[in-house]
Amino acid sequence: MATVHVDGKSYQMKAEENLLHGCLSAGLNLPYFCWHPALGSVGACRQCAVKQFKDEHDTQGKIVMACMTPAADGTHIGIHDPEAVAFRAAIIEGLMLNHPHDCPVCDEGGECHLQDMTVMTGHAYRRYEFDKRTFRNQDLGPLVNHEMNRCIQCYRCVRYYRDYAGGHDLNAFASRNTVFFGRHTDGVLENEFSGNLVEICPTGVFTDKTLKRHYTRKWDQQFAPSICVHCGLGCNTDVGEHTGTVRRIVNRYNHDVNGYFLCDRGRFGYEFTNSEHRIREPLHKGKVVSAETARQQLRDAAASRKTIGIGSPRASLESNFALRTLVGPDRFYSGIADSEASLVELTIDILRRGAVRTPTLHEVEECDAVFVLGEDVTNIAPRMALALRQSVRQQPIEIAKKLNIPLWMDHGVRDAIQDRKGPLYLATPYATRLEEIATASWHAAPDDIARLGFAVAHALDSHAPSPGNGDFPLATEIARALKSARKPLIISGPSCQSEAIIQAAANVAMSIGAMLSFTAPECNSVGATLMGAKPLSAAFRAIEDGEADTLIILENDLYRRAPRPDVGALFKATAQVIVLDHLVNPTSDKAELVVSSGTFAESDGTFISSEGRAQRFFQAFVPSGAIQESWRWLGQDSWKNLDDVLAAMATALPHMASVHDAAPSAKFRIAGAKIPRSPHRASGRTAVLANINVSEPKPADDPDSPLAFSMEGTTDHPPGSLIPFVWSPGWNSIQATNTYQKEIGGPLCGGDPGVRMFEPAPSRDRSYFNGIPSAFQPREDEWLLIPMHYIFGSDELSLSAPGIAELTATPHVAVKAGDFMEGEKLDVRCGNDTVRLPVRVLTDLPRGVAGLPAGLPPLAGCDLPAWGKIVRIA
Numbered sequence: 100m101a102t103v104h105v106d107g108k109s110y111q112m113k114a115e116e117n118l119l120h121g122c123l124s125a126g127l128n129l130p131y132f133c134w135h136p137a138l139g140s141v142g143a144c145r146q147c148a149v150k151q152f153k154d155e156h157d158t159q160g161k162i163v164m165a166c167m168t169p170a171a172d173g174t175h176i177g178i179h180d181p182e183a184v185a186f187r188a189a190i191i192e193g194l195m196l197n198h199p200h201d202c203p204v205c206d207e208g209g210e211c212h213l214q215d216m217t218v219m220t221g222h223a224y225r226r227y228e229f230d231k232r233t234f235r236n237q238d239l240g241p242l243v244n245h246e247m248n249r250c251i252q253c254y255r256c257v258r259y260y261r262d263y264a265g266g267h268d269l270n271a272f273a274s275r276n277t278v279f280f281g282r283h284t285d286g287v288l289e290n291e292f293s294g295n296l297v298e299i300c301p302t303g304v305f306t307d308k309t310l311k312r313h314y315t316r317k318w319d320q321q322f323a324p325s326i327c328v329h330c331g332l333g334c335n336t337d338v339g340e341h342t343g344t345v346r347r348i349v350n351r352y353n354h355d356v357n358g359y360f361l362c363d364r365g366r367f368g369y370e371f372t373n374s375e376h377r378i379r380e381p382l383h384k385g386k387v388v389s390a391e392t393a394r395q396q397l398r399d400a401a402a403s404r405k406t407i408g409i410g411s412p413r414a415s416l417e418s419n420f421a422l423r424t425l426v427g428p429d430r431f432y433s434g435i436a437d438s439e440a441s442l443v444e445l446t447i448d449i450l451r452r453g454a455v456r457t458p459t460l461h462e463v464e465e466c467d468a469v470f471v472l473g474e475d476v477t478n479i480a481p482r483m484a485l486a487l488r489q490s491v492r493q494q495p496i497e498i499a500k501k502l503n504i505p506l507w508m509d510h511g512v513r514d515a516i517q518d519r520k521g522p523l524y525l526a527t528p529y530a531t532r533l534e535e536i537a538t539a540s541w542h543a544a545p546d547d548i549a550r551l552g553f554a555v556a557h558a559l560d561s562h563a564p565s566p567g568n569g570d571f572p573l574a575t576e577i578a579r580a581l582k583s584a585r586k587p588l589i590i591s592g593p594s595c596q597s598e599a600i601i602q603a604a605a606n607v608a609m610s611i612g613a614m615l616s617f618t619a620p621e622c623n624s625v626g627a628t629l630m631g632a633k634p635l636s637a638a639f640r641a642i643e644d645g646e647a648d649t650l651i652i653l654e655n656d657l658y659r660r661a662p663r664p665d666v667g668a669l670f671k672a673t674a675q676v677i678v679l680d681h682l683v684n685p686t687s688d689k690a691e692l693v694v695s696s697g698t699f700a701e702s703d704g705t706f707i708s709s710e711g712r713a714q715r716f717f718q719a720f721v722p723s724g725a726i727q728e729s730w731r732w733l734g735q736d737s738w739k740n741l742d743d744v745l746a747a748m749a750t751a752l753p754h755m756a757s758v759h760d761a762a763p764s765a766k767f768r769i770a771g772a773k774i775p776r777s778p779h780r781a782s783g784r785t786a787v788l789a790n791i792n793v794s795e796p797k798p799a800d801d802p803d804s805p806l807a808f809s810m811e812g813t814t815d816h817p818p819g820s821l822i823p824f825v826w827s828p829g830w831n832s833i834q835a836t837n838t839y840q841k842e843i844g845g846p847l848c849g850g851d852p853g854v855r856m857f858e859p860a861p862s863r864d865r866s867y868f869n870g871i872p873s874a875f876q877p878r879e880d881e882w883l884l885i886p887m888h889y890i891f892g893s894d895e896l897s898l899s900a901p902g903i904a905e906l907t908a909t910p911h912v913a914v915k916a917g918d919f920m921e922g923e924k925l926d927v928r929c930g931n932d933t934v935r936l937p938v939r940v941l942t943d944l945p946r947g948v949a950g951l952p953a954g955l956p957p958l959a960g961c962d963l964p965a966w967g968k969i970v971r972i973a
């Protein structure tokens with residue numbers, strides 16, 4: 100640590116950091132624009148100017164940029180030095196010359212970093228009287244809005260988009276003193292992380308277009324800490340609500356998980372909660388019934404020995420547990436297709452064996468050699484792909500270290516590194532987005548990918564089983580790269596539906612003690628699997644054999660879990676179907692009783708992420724109609740709140756007892772007060788519903804959490820899991836996140852949310868798997884149909900979000916170039932199902948392999964990979 104003297108007071112700062120980082124970490128207010136904790140310093144905006152003195156006797160000093168000056172021991176600086184103050188005021192006056200000053204109609208107003216910094220510098224009077232420079236805005240697609248006149252040329256957007264997220268289609272276009280930040284022409288932003296521009300841009304140039312459709316100021320929204328429901332990574336989010344509709348999702352900082360960024364599916368997928376296809380009241384045979392009637396019907400049904408329950412990997416642990424308790428463990432069935440369930444179980448078993456560590460997403464960023472087996476990471480676990488884009492810089496960064504370039508000096512580091520990347524090796528059935536940063540990639544059928552993995556493990560440890568005489572020149576190269584790395588990482592998962600790939604990945608990790616990360620298909624696949632249940636196929640058999648005649652289905656569209664003909668036959672044979680869900684779907688269409696269950700925004704509960712991290716999400720608002728958590732619909736009379744459900748779960752399933760610690764209980768208070776869900780609004784308490792009643796109605800009680808449906812309470816030092824929104828005096832924008840961290844960019848003061856359920860075990864059972872498959876043999880008249888994943892399309896819920904739906908791929912069959920013509924219509928036979936699909940030609944698919952979009956109707960339930968026929972239409 101270094102001792103730095105600021106305005107005559109001494110502070111301890113990290114010597115390897117810069118003065119801006121040090122000052123902000125010490126809680127000092129110093130304005131800035133171009134610097135960002137994740138992007139480092141470039142010294143572009145000149146806003147963070149301070150006066151630096153030679154020593155305590157120097158009265159002259161010189162102006163320096165705090166973000167470009169090391170926090171060296173013995174440094175003397177003045178933030179409040181009059182020249183530094185005047186310099187910063189002059190800079191912001193210059194930046195504001197062309198600014199439209201349209202705060203009242205700007206979507207950023209009230210939570211704008213530019214507004215905050217303008218107030219902080221004291222710039223209050225506009226002297227410039229001439230014409231302002233103006234721009235034409237672009238249509239950047241359904242997710243991000245563009246209003247270029249508000250730009251202050253800080254360059255954060257292009258640095259984030261191009262350098263950090265690897266995007267290509269956004270840039271700075273300059274002519275004389277005019278700089279334009281946008282695409283070369285109108286069009287949808289191509290990068291999957293474009294939504295982060297909304298938070299990266301310190302002004303209102305890039306804003307959330309989905310929020311614009313139902314705009315509400317930050318201070319009029321009610322927030323709750325939440326967890327993304329659109330993949331298995333468990334990114335932390337804040338849900339913003341106003342008058343009963345979710346208005347937006349913003350990033351919720353968790354140092355261990357998503358840090359400052361979300362993917363676009365996670366940020367914009369929320370719109371499904373406001374869909375016109377929501378189930379808002381219980382319906383019996385299509386007619387609205389009261390909540391009491393629905394609850395009684397559920398209980399009556401559950402009392403019969405012939406009723407069985409089917410759980411869900413997208414429902415909370417608590418809701419799955421409530422159904423399990425209602426029907427009894429012997430009548431509770433998994434909501435995941437058998438093949439996928441057994442693979443998720445295998446990944447959990449490997450991690451619970453504790454031979455190797457599964458990394459946090461933050462640790463993924465720090466890994467310096469990565470081998471991916473079978474996973475299209477960008478489309479399956481998007482935020483992990485963004486982490487991998489940082490990990491490929493770890494080895495090259497050593498060059499900058501040798502040149503004594505501080506790592507926060509972004510351009511210096513990038514100049515030193517140039518285009519060097521990796522090592523990152525990809526073995527996938529088809530080319531993926533990460534290929535552009537990969538050291539080498541290999542496209543093969545799942546069995547051959549597994550064989551490559553076994554070969555790498557054998558090259559690393561001769562005791563690991565070998566695939567024999569296979570031709571794997573890449574194996575030696577990959578093994579060498581992993582062996583020479585400081586923090587090697589292996590990534591795999593169930594996406595190829597191959598047990599052998601998962602086992603091969605485990606062998607590689609065990610052979611050198613590398614970290615091992617498995618993806619999970621859905622937000623609670625790991626939790627639902629850990630809970631344990633009979634296989635889904637057994638539920639089908641129980642109905643078929645007449646052992647059961649009534650189904651209670653929890654938040655699950657079975658048409659996505661099994662082939663259409665099989666699900667159709669199941670419903671035909673079932674006397675009564677009861678469905679609890681948020682949206683109408685093909686399964687709810689078959690139900691006699693449909694029960695309106697709350698989405699993540701209307702519920703409290705817990706998910707377990709692919710890292711094995713149990714994380715709590717909280718209700719953002721009390722919904723209208725008869726919507727409530729599935730666990731409330733299904734729960735026991737003795738359960739009065741969420742804590743009761745968690746306590747019952749800990750008793751029934753002791754291996755899940757630590758789930759309780761994912762967040763403080765409902766009794767938690769700070770100085771005797773609850774934590775408010777709403778920021779203070781200057782317009783007062785009554786304004787929001789003044790058109791209905793000028794008296795403020797009593798806020799709803801929340802028996803389940805320490806959060807209040809109110810702006811009253813205390814926000815002082817909340818635990819990390821209970822931060823509904825970020826705000827500090829003088830910091831109204833998302834940059835207020837800084838004030839919640841132990842140090843800038845570090846863990847939260849109140850601890851990072853979540854409890855890890857898998858840690859390396861002292862025993863470290865490292866016995867190798869040896870189920871090496873035979874080499875893939877293409878067939879003459881059949882194709883191996885494999886699932887292809889799409890960030891926009893493969894996830895069920897975000898498909899009902901208009902913004903995401905606009906970007907969703909249309910159903911198709913992907914085949915190798917030369918086999919068929921692009922756009923040609925083919926009949927694809929998969930099991931007992933045949934669908935007609937247009938061709939998409941992919942040059943890199945292996946011979947004999949064809950791809951079908953995972954999760955997209957009409958083949959959403961097809962059990963892939965499977966051999967199938969592709970027939971040209973005569």
Ligand code: SF4
Nearest residue numbers: 250251253254256300
């Ligand atoms: S668009 Fe925003 S982030 Fe980009 S340079 Fe302008 S103000 Fe900065």
Ligand code: SF4
Nearest residue numbers: 327330334362365482
């Ligand atoms: S990476 Fe996954 S969990 Fe994170 S925001 Fe995207 S969809 Fe949600």
Ligand code: FES
Nearest residue numbers: 142144145147166
């Ligand atoms: S933040 Fe230091 S120059 Fe921009």
